[in-house]
Amino acid sequence: MNVNKAIIVGNLTRDPEVRYTQNGVNVTTFGVATNRSWRNEAGELQQDVQFHNIVAFGDLGQNAADYLVKGQMAYIEGRIQTRSWDDDEGRKLYRTEIVAERIQFGPKPQPRGRDEDMDEAPVDDIAESVAPLSEDQNDDVPF
Numbered sequence: 001m002n003v004n005k006a007i008i009v010g011n012l013t014r015d016p017e018v019r020y021t022q023n024g025v026n027v028t029t030f031g032v033a034t035n036r037s038w039r040n041e042a043g044e045l046q047q048d049v050q051f052h053n054i055v056a057f058g059d060l061g062q063n064a065a066d067y068l069v070k071g072q073m074a075y076i077e078g079r080i081q082t083r084s085w086d087d088d089e090g091r092k093l094y095r096t097e098i099v100a101e102r103i104q105f106g107p108k109p110q111p112r113g114r115d116e117d118m119d120e121a122p123v124d125d126i127a128e129s130v131a132p133l134s135e136d137q138n139d140d141v142p143f
Helices: 058-067 116-120 123-129
Strands: 006-012 017-020 026-039 045-057 073-086 092-105
Touching: 017 058, 026 058, 045 058, 045 073, 058 092
Parallel strands: 045 092
Antiparallel strands: 006 026, 006 073, 017 026, 026 045, 073 092
């Protein structure tokens, strides 16, 4: 049995872009970044960011274009696909992408302006309310 399944949760790196095939089918593309962090043997925090190309067709693609924005978190399920083509100079080019079969929208990113609620709380109170990560806590959850 063969399985080709990708599941990622990450933040959009750009707004969705809509194109149409010659038959009029919607093709929406966007990028998603996922990250993970861990501690190496010396106890130093290490981080890794991966960038994924996402393609969604039809109504799923139209919904993504209508409701997703850069910076927004999204859950994407799909299959991994690699396409190849020859450029104008005859070189073979490749692109690996996730063809979305399901997309779940996360909360929209907050504007970069000042948050009035944060202005009311002293900085020391905010810092004390954030619990530090424990050593055995898994840091692989992408945010």
